[in-house]
Amino acid sequence: MLTLGILHTLIRADEKLLLDAAKKRKLNIRLIDVRNVVFNPLTYTTEFDLALERCVSTVKGGYATKFLESQGVKVINSSKVASICEDKFLTSLVLQKNKISTPKFALVFGVEEARLAIEQMGGYPVVIKPNLGSWGRLLAKVNDTDSLEALIEHKDVLGSPQQKSLYIQQYIRKPGRDIRVFVINGKAVCAIYRKSEHWITNTARGGEALNCKLNKALRTLAGNASNAVGGGILALDIFETDEGYLVNEINHTMEFKNSEEPTGVNISGEVIDYCLEVYKNL
Amino acid sequence: MKNILAVCPVCDATTKLVPSTQVAEVISCADCKSRLVIDNLNDNKAVLKEAPEVEEDWGE
Numbered sequence: 001m002l003t004l005g006i007l008h009t010l011i012r013a014d015e016k017l018l019l020d021a022a023k024k025r026k027l028n029i030r031l032i033d034v035r036n037v038v039f040n041p042l043t044y045t046t047e048f049d050l051a052l053e054r055c056v057s058t059v060k061g062g063y064a065t066k067f068l069e070s071q072g073v074k075v076i077n078s079s080k081v082a083s084i085c086e087d088k089f090l091t092s093l094v095l096q097k098n099k100i101s102t103p104k105f106a107l108v109f110g111v112e113e114a115r116l117a118i119e120q121m122g123g124y125p126v127v128i129k130p131n132l133g134s135w136g137r138l139l140a141k142v143n144d145t146d147s148l149e150a151l152i153e154h155k156d157v158l159g160s161p162q163q164k165s166l167y168i169q170q171y172i173r174k175p176g177r178d179i180r181v182f183v184i185n186g187k188a189v190c191a192i193y194r195k196s197e198h199w200i201t202n203t204a205r206g207g208e209a210l211n212c213k214l215n216k217a218l219r220t221l222a223g224n225a226s227n228a229v230g231g232g233i234l235a236l237d238i239f240e241t242d243e244g245y246l247v248n249e250i251n252h253t254m255e256f257k258n259s260e261e262p263t264g265v266n267i268s269g270e271v272i273d274y275c276l277e278v279y280k281n282l
Numbered sequence: 283m284k285n286i287l288a289v290c291p292v293c294d295a296t297t298k299l300v301p302s303t304q305v306a307e308v309i310s311c312a313d314c315k316s317r318l319v320i321d322n323l324n325d326n327k328a329v330l331k332e333a334p335e336v337e338e339d340w341g342e
């Protein structure tokens with residue numbers, strides 16, 4: 001039977017659901033708090049067959065994944081997938097290259113360049129986001145040049161080096177919600193609407209999760225986007241527009257605790273079943 | 283199985299934890315709602331500490 005290593009930092013309700021699903025399927029689990037591990041190839045011994053990366057810290061999860069891969073251990077998601085999805089600019093580039101509709105975007109380092117980029121993408125409003133980051137944190141909707149200048153000055157003075165790369169996206173007018181599709185191995189398993197009065201709809205910020213029926217277009221989009229970034233276990237964030245769906249970004253250590261109930265889909269079970277399937281084909 | 287007992291480091295209330303509790307798990311205090319983490323666990327006793335502040339690279 002499979003011994004699955006779950007790489008983690010803090011254990012969220014999502015990880016508890018995964019533990020339950022694993023228990024039901026009678027597979028062995030090793031909980032590995034990566035904060036307590038010495039990643040030294042000369043001393044490290046692997047005590048599991050396959051790893052599932054579930055770290056809240058993207059940086060720690062990324063290093064643990066790369067280390068284990070260097071030791072010949074398969075990790076879900078792979079470092080290749082993670083390194084694209086953790087970075088919004090890289091994700092946009094991959095989507096664009098694979099002809100998957102995505103909002104207009106650019107990366108710049110300065111005010112002048114930001115102004116130019118915004119002109120090129122059709123003007124204000126735009127959204128400026130940290131390249132790396134999540135839960136709707138530090139997102140700014142910028143409506144004019146005055147706020148653009150203020151925002152960039154603040155980032156320059158107060159921000160980490162990461163915050164000084166400015167990822168700019170055209171602001172998309174949404175119908176009070178966006179869509180999140182859960183995709184495993186290229187297949188859409190279910191989707192939710194994240195509904196909110198605020199343009200930031202993250203459930204971590206009070207957005208409501210409602211079931212979204214999958215249709216053919218969403219399924220196709222899920223398959224294509226998953227292919228583009230390298231497959232695995234993903235959550236696609238999608239905007240609905242008059243011109244069709246736009247993929248905003250792709251999450252590689254998705255949170256799903258609020259989505260099992262509205263969708264009626266046992267997402268944690270699907271994740272563990274996928275791990276079992278990967279193990280069988282190792 | 284017995285419930286695990288733990289004391290909230292913020293409000294001193296005693297909380298009962300379910301048997302499936304894990305070290306590093308995030309919980310909230312039933313009394314003061316503080317976000318807490320299981321720091322240590324043995325038999326039917328757990329040590330709690332306040333959950334760390336969210337960091338720049340945290341998320342999905």
Ligand SMILES: Nc1ncnc2c1ncn2[C@@H]1O[C@H](COP(=O)(O)OP(=O)(O)OP(=O)(O)O)[C@@H](O)[C@H]1O
Nearest residue numbers: 127133134135136137169170171172178200201202
């Ligand atoms: N260009 C945009 N136009 C309109 N709304 C946007 C835009 N970009 C992001 N949003 C909204 O802001 C929220 C967070 O967006 P995004 O997913 O890009 O950030 P995140 O911090 O990585 O969140 P997540 O935890 O979902 O990964 C979502 O509710 C999304 O609908």
Ligand SMILES: [Zn+2]
Nearest residue numbers: 290293311314
């Ligand atoms: Zn308390």
